[in-house]
Amino acid sequence: MSWTFGDMKVIFVVAVLTVAAGSIVKDDFKDYLISKEPLVNLDAKTKEICILKLLNHILQPTMYEDIREIAREFVLEDNMDKFLKVEVVKDFISLYKLGLLPRGEVFVNTNEKHLREAISVFRVLYFAKDFDTFIKTACWLRERINSGMFVYCLHVAVVHRTDCNGVVLPAPYEIYPFLFVDSHIIRKVHMLKMTKGWLDPILKDYYGITIKDNNLVIVDWRKGVRHALTENDRLSYFTEDIDLSTYLYNMHVNYPSWMTDDIYNVNKERRGEVMAYMTTQLLARNRLERLTWGMCDVKPLNWEKPIKEGVWPKIMLHTGDEMPVRMNNVDFNNEENIRIRHVVDDIDHMIRHAILTGRLTMRDGTMLTLKKPEDFETLARLVLGGIGLKHDDAKVMNLVILLRKMLSYGTYNNNKYTYVPTALDMYRTCLRDPVYWKLMKRITEYFIMYKNLLPRYTREDLSFPGVKVEHIETDKLVTFMDEFDLDITNSVYLDQSEMQKHRSDMVFVARMRRLNHHPFKVSIEINSDKATDAVVRVFLGPKYDCMGRLIELNDKRFDMVEIDSFVYKLDTGKNTIVRNSQEMHGVIEQRPWTRTMWQRASDSTGSGVTNIDSWWYKSRIGFPHRLLLPLGHVGGMSLQLFVIVTPIRLGQVLPTVDLDTMKSRKMCPWTTCVDTMPLGFPFDRYIDERVFYNSNIKFFDVKVFNKDLTNNNVVKDVDTSDMVMRRDDLTFLDKDLLVRRSYRDVMLTSAENMSHM
Numbered sequence: 001m002s003w004t005f006g007d008m009k010v011i012f013v014v015a016v017l018t019v020a021a022g023s024i025v026k027d028d029f030k031d032y033l034i035s036k037e038p039l040v041n042l043d044a045k046t047k048e049i050c051i052l053k054l055l056n057h058i059l060q061p062t063m064y065e066d067i068r069e070i071a072r073e074f075v076l077e078d079n080m081d082k083f084l085k086v087e088v089v090k091d092f093i094s095l096y097k098l099g100l101l102p103r104g105e106v107f108v109n110t111n112e113k114h115l116r117e118a119i120s121v122f123r124v125l126y127f128a129k130d131f132d133t134f135i136k137t138a139c140w141l142r143e144r145i146n147s148g149m150f151v152y153c154l155h156v157a158v159v160h161r162t163d164c165n166g167v168v169l170p171a172p173y174e175i176y177p178f179l180f181v182d183s184h185i186i187r188k189v190h191m192l193k194m195t196k197g198w199l200d201p202i203l204k205d206y207y208g209i210t211i212k213d214n215n216l217v218i219v220d221w222r223k224g225v226r227h228a229l230t231e232n233d234r235l236s237y238f239t240e241d242i243d244l245s246t247y248l249y250n251m252h253v254n255y256p257s258w259m260t261d262d263i264y265n266v267n268k269e270r271r272g273e274v275m276a277y278m279t280t281q282l283l284a285r286n287r288l289e290r291l292t293w294g295m296c297d298v299k300p301l302n303w304e305k306p307i308k309e310g311v312w313p314k315i316m317l318h319t320g321d322e323m324p325v326r327m328n329n330v331d332f333n334n335e336e337n338i339r340i341r342h343v344v345d346d347i348d349h350m351i352r353h354a355i356l357t358g359r360l361t362m363r364d365g366t367m368l369t370l371k372k373p374e375d376f377e378t379l380a381r382l383v384l385g386g387i388g389l390k391h392d393d394a395k396v397m398n399l400v401i402l403l404r405k406m407l408s409y410g411t412y413n414n415n416k417y418t419y420v421p422t423a424l425d426m427y428r429t430c431l432r433d434p435v436y437w438k439l440m441k442r443i444t445e446y447f448i449m450y451k452n453l454l455p456r457y458t459r460e461d462l463s464f465p466g467v468k469v470e471h472i473e474t475d476k477l478v479t480f481m482d483e484f485d486l487d488i489t490n491s492v493y494l495d496q497s498e499m500q501k502h503r504s505d506m507v508f509v510a511r512m513r514r515l516n517h518h519p520f521k522v523s524i525e526i527n528s529d530k531a532t533d534a535v536v537r538v539f540l541g542p543k544y545d546c547m548g549r550l551i552e553l554n555d556k557r558f559d560m561v562e563i564d565s566f567v568y569k570l571d572t573g574k575n576t577i578v579r580n581s582q583e584m585h586g587v588i589e590q591r592p593w594t595r596t597m598w599q600r601a602s603d604s605t606g607s608g609v610t611n612i613d614s615w616w617y618k619s620r621i622g623f624p625h626r627l628l629l630p631l632g633h634v635g636g637m638s639l640q641l642f643v644i645v646t647p648i649r650l651g652q653v654l655p656t657v658d659l660d661t662m663k664s665r666k667m668c669p670w671t672t673c674v675d676t677m678p679l680g681f682p683f684d685r686y687i688d689e690r691v692f693y694n695s696n697i698k699f700f701d702v703k704v705f706n707k708d709l710t711n712n713n714v715v716k717d718v719d720t721s722d723m724v725m726r727r728d729d730l731t732f733l734d735k736d737l738l739v740r741r742s743y744r745d746v747m748l749t750s751a752e753n754m755s756h757m
Contacts, residue, residue: 042131044166047131047135047163047166047167048166048597050135051154051158051164051167052594052598053067054067054139055151055154057490057494058176058490059176059318059490060494061143062142070136071139071142071143074136074137076092076093077089077093082128082129083129084128085127088120088127089124091120091123092120092123092124096144096145100145101114101417102417103146105146105148105319105417106317106321106420106421107147107148107152108425109426110401110405110427111425113417118152119258121141121145121149121150124137124141125153125154125161126156130163131164134161134164138154138157141153151172151176155169155172155253156253159253159254160259160264160665162664168597170597171246171591172250172428173245174594175490176318176490177488177490178316178317178318178491179315179317179429180242180246180428180486181221181242182314183314183322185219185488185510186316186488188209189488189492190491192211192508193493193508196505196506197215207219207223208220208222208223215505215506215507216506216509217509218511219508219510221510221511222513227312227314229310229311229328232434234293234295235286236432237481237513237515237631238515239432239437241431241514241515241624241627242486243514243590243591243627245427246591247621247623248278248427248430248431250621251274251278252275254621255269255275257275257386257398257400258398260381260386268658269658269661269662269667271381272376272384273377273678274669275380275384276380276383276384276447277670278669279440280558281561283298283441283558284560284561285561285627285630288542288561288630289630289631290546291542291545291546291630294546295546296546298438298441299441300438301435301439301441306329306330307326307329307330307332307407308328308329309328309434310326310328310329311432311434311435312325313423313432315432317420317421319420323420323421323422323429324420324422326422332406332407337406337408340402340405340406343402344399344403344406351383351399354368355370358371373454373678376447376451376678379446379447383399383400383446384398384399384400400439403443404430407424407435407439408421408422408425424436448558451684451685452685454685456686456687456688457681457687459691462646462682462691463694463696464646464694464696466529466530467528467529467534467696468526468528468695469526469645469695469697469698470525470527471523471525472641472698472700473522473523473700474700475518475520476520476705477517477518477520477632477703477704477705478704478706479518479629479632479704479706480517480518480706481513481514482514482516483514484511484514484590485509485512486509486511487593487594488509489504489506492504514626515626517629519582520581521578521579521580522564522579522641523579524538524576524578524579524643525574525575525576526574526576526577526645527575528571528572528573528575529572530570531569532570532647533568533647533648534568535566535567535645535671535674535675536566536643537564537565537646537671538563538565538642538643539563539683540563540628540640540641541556541559541561541640542556543639543640543701544638553687553689554689560642562670562680563581563587564585565670565671566579581625581628585668586669587622587628588624589625590625590626629704630704631706632703632704632705632706633706634706634707635705636703636704637703638702639702639703640699640701640702641700642698642699642700646677648674649675649676649677650675650676651676657672657676659674659676
């Protein structure tokens with residue numbers, strides 16, 4: 001079933017209207033109660049309802065009596081026989097009795113102490129013998145452990161348990177909006193919740209707050225604090241995009257660095273290579289966005305010098321603490337992190353020496369080889385985590401976490417339970433910090449260094465005899481800033497009457513502006529002298545650098561963004577392949593509101609969305625379709641499309657890859673399920689231009705146009721008859737600001753009245 005952007009917009013509108021009717025979130029869900037009797041033969045829809053109930057209003061005790069009853073009556077110690085590994089239950093119980101992260105504190109999955117406890121919780125969920133034991137254990141945990149830790153562990157468990165296939169998890173920005181939504185929005189929503197929607201009309205108008213008759217509250221995200229610490233803040237629409245942060249978070253949920261044991265079958269997957277390629281692709285995508293503004297590439301992190309770029313996260317945690325601001329020109333070399341600095345320097349030297357010598361001896365005497373193309377998986381796990389020093393007890397050499405810890409500017413108490421994390425500490429907020437991009441640039445240097453030592457691709461590796469790419473054509477590529485309504489009701493606390501009704505009396509929505517583009521098609525004409533299966537890879541990359549100079553091939557190979565890759569059966573003669581941007585591999589349309597998921601899952605008629613094997617699986621790791629193209633220019637930004645068509649190669653370059661394991665988990669980013677060529681081929685190694693250009697390869701110049709919506713940028717559902725446009729110089733994208741003509745008159749009248757008192 002194919003979904004379009006227009007279809008999803010209709011769904012959102014229907015969702016809002018259904019909220020108004022009060023029928024999306026039913027009061028009881030009596031047909032889907034989590035039974036105390038064994039749950040067998042449940043379909044994905046019913047399982048999804050159970051998990052949605054566990055995640056609803058996670059900061060408060062559950063509002064559902066069936067979950068509370070199971071949490072009271074289910075005794076973990078008395079059900080150890082229902083787990084595949086008894087020792088994991090015993091380990092958790094001993095840790096639980098000693099004391100876990102207190103409820104109410106902020107869970108940070110890059111914190112060593114938090115992560116050690118979270119892994120123990122995950123094991124209990126993962127090793128439950130069946131879904132019945134799994135869901136009852138989850139109910140027990142829901143009422144007892146830290147909410148953030150519970151959400152993280154439940155997410156990882158659902159993704160990796162085979163009996164949860166087809167279950168669609170809510171978007172993390174709806175479960176816990178605090179890490180995605182600016183603090184001024186959260187504060188306004190809390191104010192409206194406290195006053196039940198009553199507010200000074202002038203303030204309500206100025207803040208862009210609209211309250212519908214059905215208690216649907218809309219807060220305009222634009223009407224907030226404006227900031228510009230550095231030129232990097234020009235990219236805030238990209239680096240603070242909620243779907244991009246969700247993508248990064250979901251990738252780490254699917255490929256946790258601490259999951260290192262063969263028991264999870266993770267050694268049969270290309271998890272290290274996938275995470276390494278994801279890092280290089282994010283950097284390449286960021287590079288395109290920077291070129292839009294004439295900014296040069298991100299420089300690798302150099303911790304010998306002060307960090308020039310500051311960051312203002314604008315994030316308020318549920319505890320009321322604000323993520324700390326880091327000003328410009330901060331020196332990270334201090335007494336607090338000198339110990340970590342020494343460890344990082346030693347590991348950095350060790351990894352570089354291992355790459356140059358081709359081997360590394362671990363503490364237990366294990367010899368790791370780093371010589372062949374397939375050994376890149378070992379290097380990626382070594383750098384990003386995943387090489388276990390002892391079994392799978394989270395003792396991994398995770399250089400990235402160490403770097404984050406060293407660079408954290410909130411070092412005081414960062415190993416304790418009660419500390420305020422920085423934006424760099426959390427996967428859902430780290431993209432906001434320019435230092436994270438520098439850190440990733442530094443990490444990719446290891447990968448570049450290793451790949452440069454591998455043999456260059458030969459003409460036989462690159463060519464496809466008898467196949468020629470004749471022509472490439474695209475629709476006009478047009479971007480714009482559109483509006484999106486984000487349900488943030490889970491950021492407020494329900495009172496007793498609302499808890500009894502299982503829903504909030506008011507639905508709170510943040511109206512944000514975000515980068516989007518019109519759907520487009522890429523047409524590829526291929527001539528083949530035989531019928532054969534082929535792998536088609538499509539990249540989008542820069543043509544000119546930040547100074548307007550033409551970029552050479554080897555200078556831009558790590559700036560090429562892989563926007564599509566697929567298998568195609570070529571016929572003899574002319575083949576015309578048309579790829580719609582919305583159907584490109586690994587991209588996902590806008591996630592539905594969780595309220596829409598409630599409706600779909602509880603639809604007893606079966607008329608809801610049921611095609612879980614296609615669109616719904618992408619929701620776990622799909623890259624946002626909206627962000628395929630950079631912002632571009634009004635007059636057009638020059639880029640290049642690149643297409644390469646190659647035969648399907650199995651066991652030639654990466655013979656250790658198990659494609660069946662990747663397919664069984666339905667996790668196939670890029671070509672991980674169809675081909676064993678390295679991710680990023682043919683740009684992952686240094687290119688010999690004498691053998692690179694073949695008939696199966698073609699570049700094509702394109703331009704990305706930005707649609708100027710200055711005259712159409714009108715806030716929805718607002719009477720603009722008495723409003724005028726005024727230039728807003730405090731933001732980089734918003735050229736206008738709607739201001740009522742009567743503002744000045746109202747304020748003058750108020751001042752005159754005050755003067756006569």
